[in-house]
Amino acid sequence: MICSDQHCFDIAKHGYVNLLSRGGGSSKYDKKIFQSRRLINNAGLYNPLHVAVSQMIWNQQASNECISILDAGCGEGYHLNNIQLEINQKKHNTLAVGIDISKEGISIAAAGYSNAIWCVADIANCPFAGQQFQFILSILSPANYSEFQRLISDNGLVIKVVPDQDYLKELREIFYEGSHKQVYSNFHTTSHFNEHFKLLEVESIRYQVNLHKTLVEPLLGMTPLSWGASKERIEKVLQMNLKQVTMAFKVLIGKKSTT
Template identity: 65%
Template sequence: MSKPSKKMMCAAVIARFQEIFRCPVCNGHMQMINLQSLICSNRHCFDIAKQGYVNLLSLAKKTKYDKRMFEHRRMINRNGFFDPLNAAVSNKIINQLGNNEPTSILDAGCGEGSHLTEIQEKLFRKTTNSLLAVGIDISKEGISSAAAEYSNAIWCVADIANCPFANHRFDFILNILSPANYSEFKRLIADEGMVIKVIPERDYLKELRDIFYEGSEKQVYSNEMTLDHFIEHFELTDVENVRYQVNLGESSIKPLLGMTPMSWGTTTERLRKIQEMKLQQVTMDFKILIGKK
């Protein structure tokens, strides 16, 4: 018997959990039809892509995040740059889990899926809970890359300002180094659920920031406005700082520069300066915010 295609595997999982979806056009209930399409009660139709994801945007959105940037991000993840962060986020989830309870996680702004996948793998190793993982991003390139690489989640092209899911469907919402929409997060999170937001701290990639933003106000980073905005919408129940150094091999320099928006619009002179410096380490510096309703 031939192995099921990515499309069929994706459609089967969506069919199993179709009750979590709502139409992004009319908010109607949705149903998987013939393992081909999600269709709402008003006949708005969204086909499953052959790569194994569903595009739930009614209009395509252009972003600055291209295929090459997502490739660089996956390389950086695979080189362990985010391992301590992903471990810390995983532990936050594990500490909240009941025994053998079904658990649902939404990664809002999942990019190419590396964070959600690594966190999910850590949960599988340490818990026996059945797990539904859903990753959404407005970038079709990111979701296509996630679906092509990983088959462990439902991957959706979607807008976090108009999430295609029914109310109170997720026990955990992850928002890792990504924009947020807190009104939607409040709608989607279960009553006893948890929002886990990761924001950069002031020393995040400071070795690059010092060169890219030398002499500008961006050289010193502040996350105070982001933190205040989170506290306005959720009860802040826990905060954890995660700071560590990562050793740089020569092969890591190019993807590191390619994965960060810091490099957008910079001069070739500054890019060359970083490459010629032959950095030995970079600083990873994050704050994990835990919020509840």
């Protein structure tokens, strides 16, 4: 791929492009985390969230024109692919673009899903012209609101999914028993969002999912919650025969503020 300034970018075997401007990006997320996430995603744990987000996008569309969506911090791509499939079922075409700073995540995304454009890129320096996207998704990922302001079209929406207090509470209760981390608050994330975008709506989504015993290990492997937990507590979760987990999110929907 050659840009108008004659810079050349290789298209990788799986079809993604690395558009990081300088060297490699750094992310604590490695291949194993994304593989664990893929297993958990394939088991459908996030599907009700995808249905809700697709509905929000779809509800905004008055006409049948193609919907452009950027998933910023898309990881291994499952959320974007599933949301795209949901929208396509409603007979809407989508132009879906997923970016992540992790080459491992994007490589797994591109290998699995060919309907979207996948790029290794930094959300702080996105390789796209301004006002290119009607929807920007930021799902359980860091955000860069000045870049989002630049990239979103005038009537576009930013949809940010943040964990709610009860998200994976079964793990949190064991990992962080007796510490301040036992109770999670999304207060600061929500106020930060509100400073940059006009908050139109906040939707709470909460459900419980059954967990097959083969999924306990990938569940522990996919979540940063386990990064701060001791070996003993991780072992305790593995032994406790966890059968259900709580999924709880806040979905913040914001539009470009004109001031």
